[in-house]
Amino acid sequence: MTMKSKYRYGLALLLILNICACTNLDEDLYDKLPADQFGQKEKEINALIAPIYRTLKPIWSPAYFCMVDGSSDMAITPTRKGGDGWEGGLFKEFRFGTWTSGNRYVTDSYNGMMRGVSTCNQIYHMVNSNPSVNNKEQILAEIRAVRALWYYYLIDNYGNVPIVTDFTVTDKPKTSSRKEVYEFIISELNAVKDLLRADVTSNSYGKMTQGAAYTLLAKMYLNANIWNPTAGTKWQEVIASCDKVLSLGYTLESNWKASFAVNNQNSKEIIFPIVFSTVDGGNIMLQHTLHYLSNAALGLSTTGFNGINAMPGYVREFDTEDIRFAGSFLIGEMRDPATGQILMTAHGRPLIHHIDFTFKYSVDADGWGQVEQEDGARCYKWEFQKGVNGNMENDYAIFRLADIYLMKAEALVRSGTSNAEATELVNAIRKRAFTDPAKLLSSVTLNDIYKERRFEFAWELVSRQDMIRFGTFLNPIPGPVGRGAINAIRLIYPIPRTAIDANPGLTQNPGY
Structure with missing residues (x-):
């Protein structure tokens, strides 16, 4: 059975939350199995935790795409002759940097991220309270790491958000500062990263593994100066996290397009996908x-x-x-x-x-x-x-190995550690992009790495984050469908008006 087949089974079992659906997996009738005995077989565990992965699918949606690539200089959704694509000026707001706390896509993305957190908390509670689940420590670590991923999206886009970890608590949460959210994510990842499975196989594809957790750590450290500036830069931590991923058995595909093929689940470059x-x-x-x-x-x-x-x-x-x-x-x-x-x-x-x-x-x-x-x-x-x-x-690769190469190269150059190694890493990416050896670089600069990221990750939901880190996001975008410079409040999005209306304990981000 392929990994995609396993996920089709698992994702179809959302009703397993109540252990009441009539479900048949290889003739095992789980609807007749008491809840406290469920979770002893790998298929049962996959079914139990499948919802935490299913909630990731909205990341690859028009709402989030417009927030990260449509607000950058990468993409645009223009109004077509006749009025198609106007949507009440929704896409204009992202292009011109005029979004408000009532923007539908800003609201949808925030709600989706918080639902992802809530789902992780719910499944964590179910697994933790079930005495029959095998390999419980690893499963709980997997759930916590996916929850940390959701907070990575929240800290990147909204900055100051509530930290919620207990599904049984019904009190409305209060806003935590971006610094507190950053420290929470780092703490969670460091607590669980080595409890996760380390294999790079069809059985681990689509799961939160050590490779995915260490990649997420590298992302957190790479953006530390933006998200937690009082603690300083973390370039050596980026390098160490990338080195761990490089040791795990992932490989750059010689055919760049292989990671985007119809059946790209076979790519050994993909570290963590949405299946x-x-x-x-x-x-x-x-x-x-x-x-x-x-x-x-x-x-x-x-x-x-x-x-x-x-x-x-x-x-x-x-x-x-x-x-x-x-x-x-x-x-x-x-x-x-x-x-x-x-x-x-x-x-x-x-x-x-x-x-x-x-x-x-x-x-x-x-x-x-x-x-x-x-x-x-x-x-x-x-x-x-x-x-x-x-x-x-x-599948859409949230993380793939090319990013590890370029994150490490960036950290090496920013820290002044080794330009030679950074150049080698960037050229490894360029070698498969060009047939002419003259296109390789002799010594990379930060601007070279910034450009390489732009060439490598078009459409992959990284342009806004990269532009903010390299200090270009607020700059004018030239051209007839560009815009002028925008205000620094646009470096994070507002907390949706509907969220604050529902929970007065939340604090709106400055300027909104």
Whole structure:
């Protein structure tokens, strides 16, 4: 049985929370098993903790995507000619840095993250109170590490949030400072990291492992100067965490595209993924980036919503000889395979995706308007499976080994430890991106590493965090669909108005 098959079984067992659903896994009737005896077999444990992984799926959603890539200089969801994509100005707010505490996507993302925390707390309570669960220490460590991941997303985006760890406590929590949240995450990860399984196998794929926990630690230490500046930088801790991951058996794929293939669960570069399935909540990028007619050109049986595309300036930073250029962006003519003719939009224009575009229609006083339906380079990073008629199978890698290489390189350069080793790590990434050895670097700078991260991680939900760490997030974004400089309050998002209305003990972030 493949790991994806196991997860399809496990994720279908949400009702196992009450041990009352009629469920059949390999003919084992768990609905007839007393709750206090459930958790002795690996399949039972997988079913029991499956909800903590299922809650991760909303990370790969339009809401969170707009918050992190749509607020940076990486991506935009423009209003199309005719008004499609306006959504009451939702996407304009992310592009211009004018979001408020009532923004729907800011609210949805916060609620989703807090639900993830609550689910972890609930499953932790169930496992901890069940005397029959085998390997309980490791399972509890796994749950705590996933909860720490949710707090990583919360500290990155919202900063000051409540710390909740006990599912049985019904009192409304109060806001903890970003410093307190940072220290909590670090403490949790250090407590559980070595209790987790260390194998890099099909059985550990999709689970919170030592590799995932140490990668998360590296991320925390890498951003320590932003999230907990009074404690100083943690470059040596970044290096040590990365070295641990490098010792565990992950490998860079020689084929860069392998980590984004339809069946990318076989990639040994992926450290921790969101496991997607076409039958149980799939990858939705296809729908949110492709034009309504692109399915004909690409041989698909489902249509796109004509939404997300790349910012022109971002695309033009790429070397066209870099395989990640063609591998990340869908650009150019979309032809009908039956006739060979370029498809035509509803406005009688050829369906040719241009890198550069501008607001041409109904431009308002702020400079936002409508663009042609066909404008913009689309996301082409995750393989589109021929004939797919819904969500895609491709898993999304929250963490992959290329990030470890570049995080360690950044820490080495920032700490002045070893430019030679940092250069070697960056070149390992560039070697598979270029066929010309002349494209390798002789000595890397911080700016080289920043650019390499931009080339390597297009569409992968890291651009906002990277821009903040490298000090570019508040800067003007040039170009006809760019923006001016934005205020420093935009370095974190507001706590949603609805959350504060429901819990007056929460404190709003400064400036909102």
